[in-house]
Amino acid sequence: MRIAPLDRSTPTFGQLGTLEVRLARTMGEVRRAQQVRYEVFYEEMAAQADPFTMATRRDRDQFDSLCDHLLVLDHNVATRRFRKAKPRIVGTYRLLRQEIAEHNGGFYSKSEFNLAPMLERHPGLNFLELGRSCVLKPYRDKRTVELLWHGAWSYTLRHNVDVLFGCASLSGTNPDELKVALSYLYHHHLAPEEWRVRALEARHVDMNRLPVEEIDMKTALRALPPLIKGYLRLGAYVADGAVVDHQFGTTDVMIVLPVSGISHRYINYYGANATRHA
Template sequence: MQKGGMSMMRQGLFSPRKLVRRFTPAMRTNATVTKTVRPGHPVRTPVKTGETLGRIGSLEVRLARNFKEVKKAQRLRFGVFYEEMSAIADAHTLATRRDADPFDAYCDHLLVVDHASLKRNKLGRLKPEIVGTYRILRQEIADQHSGFYTAGEYDIQSIIEANQGKRFMELGRSCVLQPYRNKKTVELLWHGIWSYVLRHKIDVMVGCASMEGTSPDAIAEQLSFLHHNARAPEEWRVRAVEDRYVEMNRLPADKINSRAALRALPPLVKGYLRLGAFVGDGAVVDHQFGTTDILIIMPVSELNTRYVNYYGADASRYSS
């Protein structure tokens, strides 16, 4: 699901041509009928800190083991958000060279580490390099603290209250080192997320995905494409908070070049759409990060069966 929520997928399992067909208005209804099943939750113990969730060659996906690893993930985020992208750092962020906020203290941090790329720590020991990360916050943990990060931009409490008994999870702060932005790393991250979802019996994933730039008019075609083709059905629709709401319906459907709009979408947003995600009502401009954010909503029951089957209903594809 991105800086506050979701910023990385360079490749996916579907081609852009197939994805365009998937999101043309004529295809949307049938695709919804045929693409979804409710995967059962196997009886498995919750994910443990540091437990390996999957491996591909020298790459391993697992949760951070300690705060030292969280700090390394924060440095990775700083490099992507503040040095590669256009986030504006305050004095503390510049001094520490870490992207950090209070949510980090109680979130789980999913990591991809490369055992073939060793970095020497302050004690002189060689440690595998952290090359990708996702931040995960479960509803029961959010309820014990300050709620979800996403609530600062969207009224997600409305769908939480409308779905009592369902377990929500927020995805955020995703990034991958530039040399690792490939199909293998992305698949491993999603394998880790899918393992986590099954272990913790998650029903709904949410998070904010970012599009570079703070001018909605400059990305009017992309926003309008999402509004007309991927907007959440009424029962899952969430509106941006009133004082930050930006209209996404900026062009009529017949004025949109769907292929061009899709091609211009960030890779991560396209990845979420392939998985079967919906988008919320309205965008939000985040001037600190230099982005325009959209809300991603992924009920587990709506996930594309192609992806469920690919990773395995028990997340066994890349299990070690």
Template sequence: MTHDVFQGARQPAKQKLAGQALLQRFSPSSLLAAGKQLGGFAFPGADALSGTLGRSGALEVRLARGPREIWRAQRLRYRVFYQEMSAKPDVVSRMFRRDADRFDAVCDHLLVIDHAARGRFGGIKPKVVGTYRLMREQAVARLGGFYTQSEFDIAPLLARHPEMRFLELGRSCVLKPYRTKKTVELLWHGIWAYCRHHRIDAMFGCASLDGTDPDMLALPLSFIHHHATAQGDWRVVAQPDRHVAMDRLPAGMIDAKLALKCLPPLVKGYLRLGARFGAGAVVDKQFGTTDVLVILPVSAIDRRYIEYLDGDAGRYAA
């Protein structure tokens, strides 16, 4: 890569044009243009969700208000997924240090912002420290489906519930020093406010277990299979060509307490809310994970958590 950069000094026109094209392609202005073309980027503006959705001390949760803030969320995702974890960036992602895909242009991006963060020279410089990508069904019509459909066959689920409004949750990450209960609560206050506003009936999305060897994840995968698989109208199966069996251990061999300790905090949080999971897992070699599908009808959320999210709203109000 370094050699190619210096070669560019001897071929300035070609390299310069290529570099300019890449910069233009991934600039905030191009991101906005792509969103408009796809019918996305309905930035809140005068919408009821345009303001603060929650605040705790210096931390605020709200939706991104433009392409530059989405850029910041993508930079955070790159830092967590590629620099801290084991995801493998392509050339463009490595060059721009951003985790970005075609779905970003039609999504809302939930942000946690630390307004007390310090910049390089010691001054106050608000920083995006957490994010969630929120994709509504109407927003992805022109893309031909949800991101999740590359791993799980969710078409039958959507067909069985034509009257329901679905929301895909994805690309969630929090900067390491901020992985606390307070930050997670703020994110969920934001998600819940979003669900209430858009009258969402059900949420779904991929959740990841670190590692690409299912046998090394036999205990948590088997626990999910035996105790938390969605049934009936909510059943979803991994895509046939990517399906990895989750029933790797018999039910009688599973130590539930140990299995719960092995589950990532995000998956345990979904379980507490009342979520169920798809049948079969999917190995994502690019991100170095084994993915399971979370399915969470709003009607299934434990009443205690709904009361907490509703009743505690005042504490998180701006």
């Protein structure tokens, strides 16, 4: 059950040319974001759709009604809905605040990772889970990704978030084929004990698949998706262990990003008050 209705007056977080980033204001916009997710996850990538998902052509689950949905919209490309032209949704991010998760059974990623020890170590901090990030293929460029980050940073400031975390995916379900990327993450970006999360034992996949001296850095970085590289540049850590998600055809890693550890370079770039594209 949703804690609060969608806010039709939610402000624009930023604009860059014809692109705008803000939260979804209506259920219609949430449904259109789910259609974007379906197009990326099921039509372009390797996710396996059940009959209902295939019939509706929307990627959705029970967490959608609990989350805020960050959108990037292109005002130069309109789609018609009931005779009224609306800007096209070209990117989306799903945001779940700790206060809402705790009243509704917990975070989405608890089905893959044991979050409890990290949350218990930091009872005074405010956590935000990010997930279901995707951008339509023609828009996968610096502008769109920059607006998504700008929107997430604006939201972080708006809700006094202390820690960002969530699953990020590598394409493929054979960890041996991903050994270079997984080993690189394990040896160079494993979270310190203070921020350590571990994959659930029943689903745990060892990331330490190559000795550190055998890892070619250029090859490893090329193997990482842009989203994960973006998190790492900001100063994020990764959890101990990956999880294979056969439905989505991915191998998932957990990203943990304390706001206090975000690179000052990026805070200065987007603005301490998220003013760069406001």
